[in-house]
Amino acid sequence: MRFLHTADWHLGKKLNGFDLLADQQAILTQIQTIAAREQVDAMVIAGDLYDHHLPSETTVHLLNQTLQTINLDQKLPLLAISGNHDSAPRLATGSPWFENTAFYLHTQLAQAFEPVVLGDTQFFLLPYFEPFAARQYFDDPDLTTIAKAMQAVITKLKTLFLPDKKHVLVAHFFAAGGDIGSSETSLTIGGLDIVPLALLADFDYVALGHLHSKDALHQDRIRYSGAPLKFAVGEASQTKGVWIVDTAPFQAQFVPLHPLRDLRQLNASFETLLTPTFYEQQATDDYLAITLTDDDIIPNLRGRLQTIYPHLLQVRRATGAVQLTQATQAVAQLAPLDLLADYYQALNGTALTAAQQKWAQEQLRTVEKGEK
Amino acid sequence: MRFLHTADWHLGKKLNGFDLLADQQAILTQIQTIAAREQVDAMVIAGDLYDHHLPSETTVHLLNQTLQTINLDQKLPLLAISGNHDSAPRLATGSPWFENTAFYLHTQLAQAFEPVVLGDTQFFLLPYFEPFAARQYFDDPDLTTIAKAMQAVITKLKTLFLPDKKHVLVAHFFAAGGDIGSSETSLTIGGLDIVPLALLADFDYVALGHLHSKDALHQDRIRYSGAPLKFAVGEASQTKGVWIVDTAPFQAQFVPLHPLRDLRQLNASFETLLTPTFYEQQATDDYLAITLTDDDIIPNLRGRLQTIYPHLLQVRRATGAVQLTQATQAVAQLAPLDLLADYYQALNGTALTAAQQKWAQEQLRTVEKGEK
Incomplete structure (x- = not known):
């Protein structure tokens, strides 16, 4: 079994007021191209398909079209879960019909315990859930945190393991903590919402969504795909992409995505930024976070930069920024x-x-x- | 072919602040029971499944469950269109998958020209549309009104008629005007949004949604089903239900629905309304529009009535109401x-x-x- 692992599409997201729909449309097309080229047997989407519980009509149309193309036109099996940004009841619309064409979209905790077998692999699709859902499902008032609830969930999932199959968990939560194999299994590690990695040790692969960087964990078999696009200035240096996962022999290969417009940090003086020999070498249409090296007051700074850099996200001052960082560290004292x-x-x-x-x-x- | 014709469910509607969800749930169950008892071959829903473009999660869940029960559990073919209260892109979610199980949900004008053949009948599912959609579809800037657009639509639909089939149109608009067979085909009759009945004369049956009374037209072959529940005080005297339509030989039979709580007008004095021998004979849980025959000032009138009639919609004064009506007629002068x-x-x-x-x-x- 070879599958593509992606997550956190956040369709409908706006970036500093910019509508990302065209960027998202382009990146989804690219994901489909990669799926076809890599000849995967299925695509896994680990939650947060939408950015809002109430996506706009245009956004709904984009997701509908995308899923239709992948599953009905490309005939690719789809394994998806709802994330914390999705409205589970809304995302569930149509899902009982989807399974006719091997599109499994799980939005309720109970559905995690209905594994999907495709090829050599048993997929467990665990949607994002709140502790109350676990208390209700297990009839156990002690499941007051995600960490505690997840222990009950994983314990139950393991009872469903078919011994002759590989076991893949698709989930959407914050996993962290001690290395697998360490004796550290304390559920209080790192906070109430954090699931310790040790809990996930028995799966052949855990396809996670929630954190937006593919490098959030340093595990072979437990990975975040990260978002397909940079959704914040802080992610400017990250490489975005998807994992192509083979179950036997196990292998996970990262395939980078190439956005319509990159999100970049740019450090330069105002004069340089407005010099044709400089900006003609730049992808001026990118989403840019500009750090000015000048100290002077510059009238209509933003407006003048926008004439050349239309997707300007922010402008900062180099000196101020540096010293502010130092000040922040000491601020408590x-x-x-x-x-x-x-x-x-x-x-x-x-x-x-x-x-x-x-x-x-x-x-x-x-x-x-x-x-x- | 025998089918059930319903429309205007308006799921999520509130009536003077009262949530109708339980009433709607009950009436939908009843419609399913009638469909089973009457052994229909399909169910037609002629638009306005939802009351809002942005239905609540609970409302979405109710519609999802209902359609799933009818189509996947009851295995009944479903023929549905979006109405003006529905968000077409949202309602379309999942629809490309639905057709695997004979659930046809059309939300775009172009889909009207993809007829669905079931048994002896060709169904044309024409969703609610705005004139601009027709101008775009036909590339004709002159289609500035629904009436003009509808003439183009119907003309094209007729070219698709299979001669050996019955032809049923499912649509959601305001039809009125001259009797069929009259020479009156003027498109300006009655206003820009009104479709003259003469346009619809060539169908074996037209299953309409939009108007909430089954008696809105007096035609054998062109009918509104009306809404399944009374949604306004002005509808108190109406009988709500569904049509059971046979195509050959043609027959349309009205089957009344029995709501969880009726909506009634009640005329009585305040003293009578609060007398146990009176109200114990009443379905006090009904939605009531009360007309008081008293003239006196009654402190905390509404509060006291609500202790006995919890679903009180409104209280009016008999005398005031009568005189107001007279005043209204003369108000312009x-x-x-x-x-x-x-x-x-x-x-x-x-x-x-x-x-x-x-x-x-x-x-x-x-x-x-x-x-x-």
Whole structure:
């Protein structure tokens, strides 16, 4: 069995006000092309197909068309679950009919215990769920956290293992913690919503959704696919793509995706950014987070940059940004006036004057009095 | 071919703030029972399955469950279209898979021209559409009204008629106007959105949705099913139900539905309404529009009635109502002060005092000045 593992499509997502629909449309087409080229036997989508519980009509149309093309036109079996961004009842619409053409879309906890056998593999499709759903399903009031609930779920799933099949879990949660094989199985590790990796050790592969980086874990057999697109400036340096997973012999190969418009950080002076010899070398249509190396005040900064870089996400100042980072690290130790002084220094490159300090001190005192 | 014709379920509708979900659930179960008892070969739903473009999760779940039971459990072919209350793209979710089990759900104009043949009948499923969709489909800028668009649609549908089949149109619009066979085919009759009946004369049956009364037309072969429940006080006297239609020999039989709670008008004095010997003979759980025959001021009127009649929709005064109706007829001719005086008289049964008239006159003068 060879399958493609993707997740976190977040259809309908907006990025700093930009509608990503065209980007998502393009990346979904690319995923379909990869599935065909790699001759996979199935596609796994590990949750968060939509970005909202109430996607727009256009977004609904995009997902409907995509799933129709993959399953009905490409004739590719589909194994999908709902994530925390999906509305389970809405996403479930039509799902009882889908199974006629090997499209399994699970949106309720109980469906995790109806494994799907395709080729040499038993797939367990565990949708995102809240602890109350597990308390209800297992009739156990003690399942107050996802970690506790997941222990009950995994225990039950293992009773369903067919011994002559490979066992693949498709799920949408936050997995972390000790390495597999360590004795650390404490459920309190790292927080209430975190599922310890050790719990997942008996699966041949765990196809996860939820975290947006493929490198969120460092495990051979438990992987996040990551989102197919960069959805935040913080993800600018990440490589996005899908996993092509073979069950026997086991192998997972990462295939990168190439977005319609990349999301990049750009550090330069204002003058450079507006120089044709510079920007003609740039993919100016990319989503850009620009860090200006200038210190000067520049009127209509954003508007002027947008004439050349239409998908400008943000503009920051290099000096301010650097010093702010330093300030953030120490912020817990600082008195309010020192914090203000540091902030001013970071933004302006000069210290508060004596008069400014006096004024700030008075204001702070007034605020403090008001609180008592 | 024998089929059940229903429409205008309006799932998710609220009636004067009351959630109708339980009533709708019950009536849908009853429709399924009738379909089984009458041994129909198919069920036709002529639009407005939902009341809103964005139905709640609970409402989505109810429709999903209902359609699943009818088509997958009862194994009954389903022929459905979207109405003006439905979001076509949302309702379309899953529809390409439905046809595997003879569930045809058409939400786009183009799909009207893909007739469905079941038994001796060719069904044309024409969803609700706006004129712009027809202008686009026919590439004809002159189709500026539904009436004009419908002439193009019907003309094209007739070219698809299989001569050895019966021809049934399922549609969702406002049909009215001259009798069939009359020479009146003017498209301007009655307004831009009205489709003249003469256009529909060549079908063996037209299963309509949109108007909520089964008696909206007086035609043998063109019928509204009406809604399955009374959705307004003005519908209190209507009988709700479904049509059981046989194509050969043609016959349409109306089967009434029995709601969980009826919607009724009740005329009585306040004292009577609160007398046990009266209300113990009443289905007090019904949705009630009460007309009080009293003239007195009754403190906490609504609250006291609700202790006995929990689904109270409205309370009106008999005398006031009558006089208001008379006033309404003449309202165009009345000066503002006379209108106010009449309104006061209708509500209170006494005329404005001289002091009240003076105050009102001053207020009206202030308002009139403000306008200039």
